[in-house]
Amino acid sequence: MRRLLALLSAFFCVAPFLWLALTALRPPEELTRLGVPSRLSVSSFVSALRDQPLPRALLNGLLVSACTTVFAVAIGSLAAFSLARLRPPGRDAILAGALSVSMFPPIATVGPLYVLLRALGLLDHWAGLIIPYTTFSLPLAMFLLTRAFEDIPEELWRAARVDGCSPLQALWRVHLPLAAPAIATTALLVFIAAWNELLYALTFLSSPERRTVPVAIALFSSEHAEPWGEIAAASTIATLPLVVLALIFQKRIVTGLTAGAVKG
Amino acid sequence: MIELERLTRTFDGRGGVRDVDLTVDDGEMIAIVGPSGCGKSTLLSLIVGLDAPTSGALRIDGRDATRLDPKQRGVALVFQSYALYPHFDVRRNIAFPLEIDRVGKAEIDARVRATAERLAIAHLLDRKPKQLSGGERQRVALARAIVRRPRVCLFDEPLSNLDPALRAQMRVEIRALHRELGATFVWVTHDQAEAMTLADRVVVLREGRVRQVGPPREIYARPVDTFVASFFGAPAINLMEGDTLGVRPEHVTVARSGDGVQGRVVLVEPLGAETWVTVDGGGARITGRGDPELTTGDAVVARWEASDVLRFDERGARVEGPAVVDAPP
Numbered sequence: 216m217r218r219l220l221a222l223l224s225a226f227f228c229v230a231p232f233l234w235l236a237l238t239a240l241r242p243p244e245e246l247t248r249l250g251v252p253s254r255l256s257v258s259s260f261v262s263a264l265r266d267q268p269l270p271r272a273l274l275n276g277l278l279v280s281a282c283t284t285v286f287a288v289a290i291g292s293l294a295a296f297s298l299a300r301l302r303p304p305g306r307d308a309i310l311a312g313a314l315s316v317s318m319f320p321p322i323a324t325v326g327p328l329y330v331l332l333r334a335l336g337l338l339d340h341w342a343g344l345i346i347p348y349t350t351f352s353l354p355l356a357m358f359l360l361t362r363a364f365e366d367i368p369e370e371l372w373r374a375a376r377v378d379g380c381s382p383l384q385a386l387w388r389v390h391l392p393l394a395a396p397a398i399a400t401t402a403l404l405v406f407i408a409a410w411n412e413l414l415y416a417l418t419f420l421s422s423p424e425r426r427t428v429p430v431a432i433a434l435f436s437s438e439h440a441e442p443w444g445e446i447a448a449a450s451t452i453a454t455l456p457l458v459v460l461a462l463i464f465q466k467r468i469v470t471g472l473t474a475g476a477v478k479g
Numbered sequence: 480m481i482e483l484e485r486l487t488r489t490f491d492g493r494g495g496v497r498d499v500d501l502t503v504d505d506g507e508m509i510a511i512v513g514p515s516g517c518g519k520s521t522l523l524s525l526i527v528g529l530d531a532p533t534s535g536a537l538r539i540d541g542r543d544a545t546r547l548d549p550k551q552r553g554v555a556l557v558f559q560s561y562a563l564y565p566h567f568d569v570r571r572n573i574a575f576p577l578e579i580d581r582v583g584k585a586e587i588d589a590r591v592r593a594t595a596e597r598l599a600i601a602h603l604l605d606r607k608p609k610q611l612s613g614g615e616r617q618r619v620a621l622a623r624a625i626v627r628r629p630r631v632c633l634f635d636e637p638l639s640n641l642d643p644a645l646r647a648q649m650r651v652e653i654r655a656l657h658r659e660l661g662a663t664f665v666w667v668t669h670d671q672a673e674a675m676t677l678a679d680r681v682v683v684l685r686e687g688r689v690r691q692v693g694p695p696r697e698i699y700a701r702p703v704d705t706f707v708a709s710f711f712g713a714p715a716i717n718l719m720e721g722d723t724l725g726v727r728p729e730h731v732t733v734a735r736s737g738d739g740v741q742g743r744v745v746l747v748e749p750l751g752a753e754t755w756v757t758v759d760g761g762g763a764r765i766t767g768r769g770d771p772e773l774t775t776g777d778a779v780v781a782r783w784e785a786s787d788v789l790r791f792d793e794r795g796a797r798v799e800g801p802a803v804v805d806a807p808p
Contacts (some may be wrong), residue, residue, distance in 0.1 A: 245614070373529050374562035378576040379550040388575075392566045 259444030272431035291356030299364035317354035363397030486535035510678035555624035731767025731789035739782030
């Protein structure tokens with residue numbers, strides 16, 4: 216019974232992606248049909264990569280998402296470590312405040328941000344995307360990493376201090392290695408969010424050669440054509456890096472890393 | 480030398496320490512004892528620099544250390560839970576304080592090896608903490624503390640997670656290590672026997688305040704009040720007459736006949752060398768030495784010499800009575 220439920224929910228999650236992949240693999244003439252395709256074809260993949268600016272968009276997306284991930288995890292770790300171990304006054308208020316920032320709907324912020332970025336001269340710059348992405352992924356990163364650092368036995372922090380570590384050394388030598396699974400999870404979530412973001416990317420970038428993947432795919436359609444096959448193929452390709460990253464990180468997301476620290 | 484001057488650390492809730500005055504001499508072995516929550520661990524945190532006092536001053540070797548960072552104090556600490564770094568192997572765990580101190584690689588290797596050999600853990604250097612037994616982890620924690628050659632080493636109930644046989648063995652070893660290093664050891668424990676066997680001097684702490692400081696024998700024979708009297712000694716001192724009279728069980732003889740307090744046997748504890756017999760003497764229970772042949776319900780007499788009696792006033796403070804015998808701990 217449990218197994219059946221697990222299978223059902225797995226299918227529920229995977230089904231849209233399967234449908235997408237199936238659409239991408241249909242021969243062009245069968246695109247509007249339901250059911251099993253008569254044969255599988257890679258022509259949609261070929262044209263998505265050859266006729267559309269997808270390769271460029273993939274590289275752009277990688278650049279923006281990787282930078283966002285690095286900044287969010289780096290700044291998030293420092294903030295989370297301070298909240299978890301240095302116990303600044305008003306700690307709960309800081310965390311709650313940060314979380315409430317992430318609850319603004321993007322559509323409410325896109326206007327003011329546009330004005331701000333124009334004033335700073337950052338429209339149509341990578342920084343114009345990376346900075347807001349980092350801002351909006353920081354609350355999640357801070358939240359996850361604060362919990363992760365709090366889960367590391369307090370005595371290890373005390374031991375590191377007694378052994379002569381400054382707070383930063385204690386973070387770098389002891390807390391970051393022990394929080395590696397949480398850091399991998401956080402990095403993955405931030406990367407996915409940045410990789411898939413459409414609204415800001417569409418609004419703040421104007422040069423075609425800077426477009427990220429969702430923007431590029433959204434602009435496949437023209438007045439005359441709705442290239443469903445290419446859209447499906449491009450979406451499948453765009454999802455693959457995330458799947459690969461998830462599989463790599465899954466190995467790092469192991470429990471029991473802190474086993475043997477205290478008693479036990 | 481460590482000097483604590485009216486050292487106070489208060490918390491919003493309970494706990495903390497108040498007005499602690501204490502001087503620990505170079506090379507001394509001091510035990511801080513008291514029941515849970517008496518402020519023992521707070522005191523250690525203040526000395527090592529993991530916490531800052533609310534008021535008062537702390538000097539280490541004559542230098543004001545009240546607000547110094549732990550790094551600048553040169554004080555090592557062995558944790559109750561060992562607090563080994565789980566992601567490092569034993570070698571790296573021991574080397575860590577030297578790495579942070581930027582000691583050269585060759586010297587680190589030599590010192591780690593020498594320390595590991597001294598503590599008989601050289602064969603464990605490549606293992607991870609989770610592959611070690613409790614006793615082995617304890618030794619690694621000890622090695623990490625002494626590899627820096629600290630002038631002062633603190634111990635926070637380091638033996639409480641070990642089984643009794645291992646605990647007794649470690650007590651002997653740590654005593655030897657203390658003589659060998661010539662460092663000042665400050666030892667926190669709630670185990671009065673541990674304090675008595677290890678320490679040159681004992682500090683008794685209760686509710687954050689120092690009740691008595693002195694050599695174990697003196698604390699045992701001349702406790703300042705009924706709290707200290709009851710805390711030291713097993714079985715515990717017999718308190719009678721509304722807690723104004725106290726007599727140690729080893730000074731009480733329980734016999735089938737003679738003069739003394741009459742009563743009936745309620746408990747017989749034969750320990751081999753010694754048999755402790757508890758007598759219900761009309762309200763007060765008195766424990767003393769007795770014959771292992773006695774059984775529960777026997778009519779007996781408990782007696783003791785007047786010179787062995789400790790006298791306390793109604794607030795519990797000891798008052799000088801007849802001469803007090805210097806009893807062995």
